[in-house]
Amino acid sequence: MVRPRRVHKVFPWLAPAIVLWLAGTITPASGQLETRGTTSFAFGYGSGSIAVGDFNRDGNLDIAISQGELQIFLGNGDGTFQPPISYAAGTEPSSVTAADFNGDGMLDLAVADHGSASTSVYVFFGNGDGTFKGPTILNTTASDVGFVAVGDFNGDHKPDLIVTDGAYLSVFLNNGDGTFAAPIDTSGGASALAVGDFDHDGTLDVAAAQSNQFGASVMILLGNGDGTFRQGASYALVYPASSIAVGDFRSNGKLDLAIATSIGGAVSVFLGNGDGTFEQSVNYTYFVAYWIAVADMNGDNKPDLVISNFSGNGFSTGSVQILLGNGDGAFQPQEGFAAATTSEFLAVGDFNGDHKIDVIDMDGLDMYVMTLLNTGTVTFSPTSPLTFPTQLVGATSPPLTATLKNSGTGNLSISSVTFSGPPFKMRTTCHGSIVPGGQCAITATFTAAVEGVTSGLVTIKDSVSSKPQFVELIGTGTVVKFTPAKLTFSLQKVGTKSAPQTIQLTNTGDQNLIFTRTMYVGGKDYNDFSETNNCSAQIGPGASCNINVTFAPRKTGARNANVTVSDDGGGSPQTPQLSGTGD
Numbered sequence: 001m002v003r004p005r006r007v008h009k010v011f012p013w014l015a016p017a018i019v020l021w022l023a024g025t026i027t028p029a030s031g032q033l034e035t036r037g038t039t040s041f042a043f044g045y046g047s048g049s050i051a052v053g054d055f056n057r058d059g060n061l062d063i064a065i066s067q068g069e070l071q072i073f074l075g076n077g078d079g080t081f082q083p084p085i086s087y088a089a090g091t092e093p094s095s096v097t098a099a100d101f102n103g104d105g106m107l108d109l110a111v112a113d114h115g116s117a118s119t120s121v122y123v124f125f126g127n128g129d130g131t132f133k134g135p136t137i138l139n140t141t142a143s144d145v146g147f148v149a150v151g152d153f154n155g156d157h158k159p160d161l162i163v164t165d166g167a168y169l170s171v172f173l174n175n176g177d178g179t180f181a182a183p184i185d186t187s188g189g190a191s192a193l194a195v196g197d198f199d200h201d202g203t204l205d206v207a208a209a210q211s212n213q214f215g216a217s218v219m220i221l222l223g224n225g226d227g228t229f230r231q232g233a234s235y236a237l238v239y240p241a242s243s244i245a246v247g248d249f250r251s252n253g254k255l256d257l258a259i260a261t262s263i264g265g266a267v268s269v270f271l272g273n274g275d276g277t278f279e280q281s282v283n284y285t286y287f288v289a290y291w292i293a294v295a296d297m298n299g300d301n302k303p304d305l306v307i308s309n310f311s312g313n314g315f316s317t318g319s320v321q322i323l324l325g326n327g328d329g330a331f332q333p334q335e336g337f338a339a340a341t342t343s344e345f346l347a348v349g350d351f352n353g354d355h356k357i358d359v360i361d362m363d364g365l366d367m368y369v370m371t372l373l374n375t376g377t378v379t380f381s382p383t384s385p386l387t388f389p390t391q392l393v394g395a396t397s398p399p400l401t402a403t404l405k406n407s408g409t410g411n412l413s414i415s416s417v418t419f420s421g422p423p424f425k426m427r428t429t430c431h432g433s434i435v436p437g438g439q440c441a442i443t444a445t446f447t448a449a450v451e452g453v454t455s456g457l458v459t460i461k462d463s464v465s466s467k468p469q470f471v472e473l474i475g476t477g478t479v480v481k482f483t484p485a486k487l488t489f490s491l492q493k494v495g496t497k498s499a500p501q502t503i504q505l506t507n508t509g510d511q512n513l514i515f516t517r518t519m520y521v522g523g524k525d526y527n528d529f530s531e532t533n534n535c536s537a538q539i540g541p542g543a544s545c546n547i548n549v550t551f552a553p554r555k556t557g558a559r560n561a562n563v564t565v566s567d568d569g570g571g572s573p574q575t576p577q578l579s580g581t582g583d
Contacts, residue, residue, distance in 0.1 A: 033320060033337040033359055033372040034383045035472060039073060039081045048364050049147075050347040053098040053107045056130035061349045066093035066111050067364055070122070074130045078467070079352040079371040087132060089113060089122045095147040099159040101125070102178030108132070110161055112148040119143050121163055125178060136178065141185050142166035151195040151204045153227045160227065162206065164190050169208060171227040184227040188219065194244035196255040198222070198232075199276030205229070207257055209241030216240040218259060222276050232276050238283065239263045247294035247303040249329045256329065258305050260289035267292065267307060271329045284323065284331060295348040295357045297374060302327040308339065308346040308361055318343025320359055320372060338384040340370045354467045377408030377464050385455075385472035390571035391448040392508060393477045398445070402471045404430055404460070405439040413463035417442065420456035423449045424473050430460065448477030451509070451570030478571035479509030489551040489580030497552040503576055505535060506544040509569060514538045516566045519547065522575070523561035528553045529578050531563055553582030 048067035055062045060077035064070060070089040073081035090113025101108045106128040113120045119142065122135035144166040153160045158174040163183070169190060170183035190208035198205045203223040210217055216239055220232035239261035249256045254274035259281075260267055266285050270278040291308040298304065305323040320339040323331035340363035351358045356374035363370070381403045388397040406412040412434040419426040423446060430440035442458055456473040483504045492498050507513035515537060521529045528551060535545035553559050559582055562575040 033322070034375050034380055034470075035338070035370060035372055035385055038340075038368045038370045039083075048093070048362065049095045049345050050360060050362055050369075051096045051098040051109065052347045052349045052360070055098075055107055055126055055132075057106070057128055060353070061351050062130065063347060063360055063369070064096050064098065064109055065362065065369065066096035067362075067367070069093065070096065070109065070111050070124065072130060072132070073369070075351060077353055079358060079373050081369075081371075085131065087124060087135070089124075089135065090120055093122070094145075095149075097148055097150045097161075099150045101159055101174060103158070103176055108178075110148050110150065111135075112145045112163060114144070114146055119145060119165065121145060121148055121161065121172070123178070123180075138172055138180055138183075140165035140168070140170050140183055142168050144189075146191075147193065149193060149195055153204050153223060153225075155203060155225050162193070162195065164193060169193070169206065169221070169229070173227050186221065186229050188221075188231075190219075192241040192244050192259075194246045194257065196246040198255050198272055198274075198278075200254075200274050205232070205276065207244055207246070209237065209244060209259065211237075211240035216261075218244070218257070218270070220276055220278075233278070235270060235278060235281065237261065237268060237281075238266060242289065243291045245292045245294045245305070249303055249325055249327075251302070251327060258292055258294065260292040260307060262288055262290045262310060267305065267323070269329070269331070282330070284334070289321075290343065291345045293346060293348045297322050297357055298324060299356070299376070300327075305331060306346065306348055306359060307334075308343040309336075310342055310344065318361070318363070320346060320361055337372060338382075339372060340368065341366055352467050354465060375465075375469060377406065378412065378460075378462060378469055379405045379407045380469075380471065381405070385474050386444055388446040388473075388475040390476040390478050390574070391446060392481055393448045393451060393479055393570070396445055396447040397475065399443045400445075401441050401443045402458075403439050403441050404434075406434045406436055408464060409436055410464075411435055412438075414440075415461045415463070417458065417460050419444070419458045420473075423447045423454055423475065424456045426458060428458075442471055444473055446473070446475035448475060451477050451479055476571045478569050478574065479507055479513065480565065480567060480569040480571065480574055481506040481508050482574065482576045484576075486577040486579070487549055489578075491581050491583045492551055492553050494553050494556055494582045497550050498580070500548040500550050503547040503549065503563065504544050505533075505539075505547060505565065507539050507541060507569065510541045512538045512540055513543075514568045516568060516572070519563060519565050521549075521561050521578070522564045523578070525559040526561045528555075528559045528580070528582070529561045547576075549578060551578075551580040553580060556582040 051064045060075040070087040071084040089111040092114045094114030095112040106126040109124045111122045119140045121138040124132035124134040142165045146164045158176045161172040163170045168185040172180040192209040203225040206221040216237040221229035222232045242262040245258045254272040257270040268281040288310045293306045302325040307321045321334040339361040342365045345362040347360045359372040361370045386400045426444045428442045458471040460469040533547040561578045566573045
């Protein structure tokens with residue numbers, strides 16, 4: 001499912017909601033993304049989505065998340081957000097979209113409730129300061145409300161709503177004062193949809209993805225201009241769609257489709273003929289694609305694809321992938337950037353005011369959003385924060401390095417590189433002018449001063465970025481010491497058990513160390529190892545206890561696991577590693 005967007009026509013009630021195109025404002029570059037920070041949201045379960053808009057009219061983009069509740073995050077203008085303001089919106093709000101529904105110049109929100117047997121859409125009217133009135137409740141004909149989108153379906157220049165509800169697509173025509181007419185139902189529900197004028201007749205159409213026991217497809221429903229639709233062509237999909245995006249990928253005035261399928265992993269691009277029909281799809285594979293958006297990520301005035309991937313693509317967790325468009329309907333191989341742990345939903349916009357399109361990525365399982373800022377011609381490796389291994393309090397880590405590269409066509413001048421100070425130390429070769437293709441290094445170390453997570457920033461000011469660039473530093477201190485930190489067992493016959501080996505756990509702090517969960521063996525081959533210990537519920541300052549581990553391989557070859565220790569000493573859970581070889 002995807003929020004609809006029309007790329008060839010601007011509606012005054014929708015234009016403030018999201019900024020996708022900033023044509024001609026930046027020099028073409030790779031469109032690299034860098035993690036700039038995370039913000040937790042208050043509550044969440046089930047499905048969700050993100051809407052973008054300037055809800056308090058301060059010039060900074062804000063976001064609204066429908067996950068457990070409707071949650072509003074006001075932007076600070078630097079890619080970070082204030083703590084959320086929450087509003088109840090049924091039992092399981094699953095989709096949110098933004099527009100000015102009552103014509104007062106302030107953005108409003110519509111939220112679909114996917115709760116059990118729900119038939120409700122909640123409309124919240126904006127006060128213009130980031131808060132909302134309401135809600136007004138709209139009832140659908142059927143239950144199982146999954147998704148809500150906005151569009152002018154009867155040509156009166158007022159934003160209407162379209163909702164997926166069970167076996168129907170239902171249109172609520174807007175009266176212009178914030179009230180809506182009764183739903184107009186079209187048979188044939190959808191698992192994903194997008195809106196656009198696909199046949200160039202001046203009325204909005206719908207691309208609706210459907211799946212059943214006979215297969216998956218995308219159906220084109222051509223608008224009649226009164227909130228009703230007639231059936232157009234249908235196109236087979238290899239796998240069911242999880243989201244659809246609309247864009248003019250050839251800049252020929254004809255709308256095209258990009259469809260993400262998380263099951264089976266593919267992005268299918270259908271190029272439009274301009275008459276409501278589409279060419280045979282071109283499929284881009286190696287994705288676990290969940291959500292898809294269209295934006296110009298590298299400033300070359302050609303639409304690109306931005307995809308959130310639940311996992312895979314070379315990353316142990318979720319990722320955001322960019323497919324740069326060639327301008328002819330084809331796309332370059334994916335560029336991947338580490339993102340939220342379970343990357344599900346994303347939104348795009350200029351969240352730090354530097355005229356480059358950034359990405360907000362959402363983890364609905366761990367309940368946080370991650371900001372990935374577009375660094376333009378200044379590219380970094382790695383793109384994720386410099387994250388140091390957990391250190392004993394008082395100990396210093398080995399150095400970690402971020403490499404800065406000038407991927408532009410002109411010289412890059414660096415005026416300053418500063419850092420946030422203890423417990424991090426930094427040295428850098430980034431000074432003066434860097435030629436195109438040239439690079440420099442920022443190297444940092446971390447000395448743990450306290451238990452738990454500490455963060456810092458390296459700030460870079462350069463000649464091509466309107467805002468400072470940042471490299472985030474993350475370190476974790478602990479008072480829990482393991483001697484040794486890893487156990488390696490000798491070759492062991494399958495079906496036999498080794499003699500025990502011992503890890504000594506020591507509390508190096510000055511307070512009691514409390515174990516918050518029973519120790520256990522985890523990891524890939526946890527069944528091949530077992531542990532016993534004499535660690536009580538807590539141990540005092542300077543005290544130690546022993547963890548005894550045996551190895552009994554069930555299969556031949558390398559076997560790997562860990563002991564998982566949960567406590568209040570910082571860096572929990574700690575996982576001393578176990579390895580052995582079955583013979």
